[in-house]
Amino acid sequence: MRCDVLAVGTELLLGQIIDSNSAWMGEQLAAHGIDSLLQVKVGDNVGRIVAQLERLLVDADAVIICGGLGPTHDDLTRDAIAAVMDTRLEPDEAVAEVIREMFASRGRRMPDNNLRQAMVPVGARIIPQTRGTAPGLICPVTIDGPEGPEERIVFAVPGVPHEMRDMFERAILPELQLRSGEPWVIASRTLRTWGESESGLNERLDAVIAELDDVGNPTLAFLASGWEGLKVRLTAKATDLRACDVLLDEWEQRVRNEVGDVVFGVEQGGDPVTMESVVLDLLRSRGWSLGLAESVTGGLVGARITGVPGASEVFRGSIVSYATEVKQSVLDVPPGPVVSEAAALAMAHGARRVLAADVGLALTGVAGPTEQDGQPVGTLCIGLVWPDGELTQTVRLPGQREQMRQFSVITSLDLLRRTLA
Amino acid sequence: MRCDVLAVGTELLLGQIIDSNSAWMGEQLAAHGIDSLLQVKVGDNVGRIVAQLERLLVDADAVIICGGLGPTHDDLTRDAIAAVMDTRLEPDEAVAEVIREMFASRGRRMPDNNLRQAMVPVGARIIPQTRGTAPGLICPVTIDGPEGPEERIVFAVPGVPHEMRDMFERAILPELQLRSGEPWVIASRTLRTWGESESGLNERLDAVIAELDDVGNPTLAFLASGWEGLKVRLTAKATDLRACDVLLDEWEQRVRNEVGDVVFGVEQGGDPVTMESVVLDLLRSRGWSLGLAESVTGGLVGARITGVPGASEVFRGSIVSYATEVKQSVLDVPPGPVVSEAAALAMAHGARRVLAADVGLALTGVAGPTEQDGQPVGTLCIGLVWPDGELTQTVRLPGQREQMRQFSVITSLDLLRRTLA
Numbered sequence: 098m099r100c101d102v103l104a105v106g107t108e109l110l111l112g113q114i115i116d117s118n119s120a121w122m123g124e125q126l127a128a129h130g131i132d133s134l135l136q137v138k139v140g141d142n143v144g145r146i147v148a149q150l151e152r153l154l155v156d157a158d159a160v161i162i163c164g165g166l167g168p169t170h171d172d173l174t175r176d177a178i179a180a181v182m183d184t185r186l187e188p189d190e191a192v193a194e195v196i197r198e199m200f201a202s203r204g205r206r207m208p209d210n211n212l213r214q215a216m217v218p219v220g221a222r223i224i225p226q227t228r229g230t231a232p233g234l235i236c237p238v239t240i241d242g243p244e245g246p247e248e249r250i251v252f253a254v255p256g257v258p259h260e261m262r263d264m265f266e267r268a269i270l271p272e273l274q275l276r277s278g279e280p281w282v283i284a285s286r287t288l289r290t291w292g293e294s295e296s297g298l299n300e301r302l303d304a305v306i307a308e309l310d311d312v313g314n315p316t317l318a319f320l321a322s323g324w325e326g327l328k329v330r331l332t333a334k335a336t337d338l339r340a341c342d343v344l345l346d347e348w349e350q351r352v353r354n355e356v357g358d359v360v361f362g363v364e365q366g367g368d369p370v371t372m373e374s375v376v377l378d379l380l381r382s383r384g385w386s387l388g389l390a391e392s393v394t395g396g397l398v399g400a401r402i403t404g405v406p407g408a409s410e411v412f413r414g415s416i417v418s419y420a421t422e423v424k425q426s427v428l429d430v431p432p433g434p435v436v437s438e439a440a441a442l443a444m445a446h447g448a449r450r451v452l453a454a455d456v457g458l459a460l461t462g463v464a465g466p467t468e469q470d471g472q473p474v475g476t477l478c479i480g481l482v483w484p485d486g487e488l489t490q491t492v493r494l495p496g497q498r499e500q501m502r503q504f505s506v507i508t509s510l511d512l513l514r515r516t517l518a
Numbered sequence: 519m520r521c522d523v524l525a526v527g528t529e530l531l532l533g534q535i536i537d538s539n540s541a542w543m544g545e546q547l548a549a550h551g552i553d554s555l556l557q558v559k560v561g562d563n564v565g566r567i568v569a570q571l572e573r574l575l576v577d578a579d580a581v582i583i584c585g586g587l588g589p590t591h592d593d594l595t596r597d598a599i600a601a602v603m604d605t606r607l608e609p610d611e612a613v614a615e616v617i618r619e620m621f622a623s624r625g626r627r628m629p630d631n632n633l634r635q636a637m638v639p640v641g642a643r644i645i646p647q648t649r650g651t652a653p654g655l656i657c658p659v660t661i662d663g664p665e666g667p668e669e670r671i672v673f674a675v676p677g678v679p680h681e682m683r684d685m686f687e688r689a690i691l692p693e694l695q696l697r698s699g700e701p702w703v704i705a706s707r708t709l710r711t712w713g714e715s716e717s718g719l720n721e722r723l724d725a726v727i728a729e730l731d732d733v734g735n736p737t738l739a740f741l742a743s744g745w746e747g748l749k750v751r752l753t754a755k756a757t758d759l760r761a762c763d764v765l766l767d768e769w770e771q772r773v774r775n776e777v778g779d780v781v782f783g784v785e786q787g788g789d790p791v792t793m794e795s796v797v798l799d800l801l802r803s804r805g806w807s808l809g810l811a812e813s814v815t816g817g818l819v820g821a822r823i824t825g826v827p828g829a830s831e832v833f834r835g836s837i838v839s840y841a842t843e844v845k846q847s848v849l850d851v852p853p854g855p856v857v858s859e860a861a862a863l864a865m866a867h868g869a870r871r872v873l874a875a876d877v878g879l880a881l882t883g884v885a886g887p888t889e890q891d892g893q894p895v896g897t898l899c900i901g902l903v904w905p906d907g908e909l910t911q912t913v914r915l916p917g918q919r920e921q922m923r924q925f926s927v928i929t930s931l932d933l934l935r936r937t938l939a
Binding site: 107108109110111112113114115116117119120121122123124125127133134135136137138139140141142145149152167168169170171199202203204205207208209210211257259318389391394395396397398399400402403404406408409412413414415416417418419420422423426427451452453465466498499502 | 530531532533534535536537538540541542543544545546548554555556557558559560561563566570573706715716717718720721727739740741742751753810812814815816817818819820821823824825827829830833834835836837838839840841843844847848872873874885886887894896914915916918919920921923
């Protein structure tokens, strides 16, 4: 089974947006045993979209077109597909109704051009929209093969990543797996780690990796993912999911034997296991509430934590004390350098008191561009107070302003995790 | 002049690496008036590389192949180019010597396979390597056109971004400009907007777009960019940058005449003009400080604001009052529904008082998954207090939890912007 990708959008060719969608789809397709041998970027031009689509359909069983489904004059994917299907576009009343309701629910008038998104090539099926206004399309195409007509399938999805991913997982992947009829299934399990470099992990896992290279199944890959952690992904291939799990169980244990100390979560399908979700679960299991005091991160820790549904059971709030006077007036931080373990500890006590929380976690540091209190850019001081103890830690983090701030979030939450565990 | 791009590497198709090289090249080419109409990713397979290269050379005057120049068995770009040139590879002693010296200078033994990088198609010129071990290639190709043979040019550069960029600027761009002999340059100007849907903007700009379609220069495109705002990009082509600016000035004004009310910033090269940077500049110009009270966003507004270097001159801090008791105890919010304009206003007053700020901005709402205080998911109540006034606003925002929270950030900051402006 081969499924190529056609990314549509002049902004992609102009480099104003980097096409990460086709890479994501390529990874998903590979993980499910489907080849993706060509991925093409083309601009908002019907003639060129049609030409590329027809070319890809010669060798590929399926093609996913990503982008160009919006309501505006330069959204031309629907027209191109209709041309390749040699059919016409017709309005789909059900789709139009969904779009009207979407605007109505926001109390906004719907500009008429939104109905362009309800135009569907005759013979195509809809992938219902759940997040945006444009539905996806599943379009059967017949091409002239060397030995007569051949069946192909074209999928169209919006270029907005979360809409694309939703439709890919909900409709495209199942359809492709159904058609591929592959005898075996593939399952991936990801161990999320924090506290060890990629090369360090690689070194500690040398023997395991060498063994995996011999057996060939499962495979192991490292994925550096910023403040999502450094991921170690095991991918197993077998005749059914249970057999995959047996393999994954065995090798997850092998990996844990070497680097278990830095593993904070495990994912296999389902929701991502983020550092903040792990910390919230640990706090919930202890019946402890959390209060934050943030300076260098400006609210980023609270923002991440409240990104997890149900955080309100545990999370009280955060005192973002960016100005020194606020640290002193609201959190009772004593005079002195504010980038210090003493200040961080005082902030943690202040957060615990002001927010009436069981646990107080505080961050103060230097994100740059310039040093502060004689501390270099990258310095992070963490203060942590819980019902039966307290501690502080100073670390030096790499990266520019935003990366340093993001690493500060996961590093401080990891300290809390290790303390609770 | 048209120059397409062929990115080589199976890891690109598998999504292990995102191809940002072709986007960078596309931006550079456009900035110099050279079209790049197709950008293709292909794996490490000679047959497919050759097939794609030959296809691209039909319509493009030049093709840049990026990647596959390394020393290992799966670096096949040289072989593919030789096949397309219908010639053979010969060792280049000068290149080999440079590679040997590079290893010697690092006191390292040179694995023999490095000499593969000294193999050059007969008839090709070298782009000397200054950073890596693999040189780039400039390869004249003759293809069979409809009216007989036609001249094309193929450039090959390593996939390592800094090596690619160095060779692109040093050798490829000058060669392309020489060959294109085109006298004109291209400049883009982006207007960032908030408060109108993409389809709404499109409708309000119908007449302008129709006129632009006639004149053909500048071009106009919409880029929906989440909480970065909805971008309207004008791209002008002229004999020099000043002439571009004249065109852009004229049409920016035409666009502003129609939708100026929702434009919050303008970019033309240089740093991005984000909503938070605009708001910080407005506050700075008034000498006013800012204090926040966040609930639904959990700290996201403060995090965005403190992402701007120099925010500390204006930003005092944020009271992230996620728990209802914190709203009451820290911000003196009276009992009653917390997702309401009354609560938002009380929070704004509380933030202003507790943080000793001139301006207090507060957000309370429902990000989901379930409704709250009888308010549906997507509800955002904003409270704003400044030295000579106060106001509240309730809006309904689209999207899932994270998108709703992000839209809450830019929507509340836009209300502050409009109030200050």
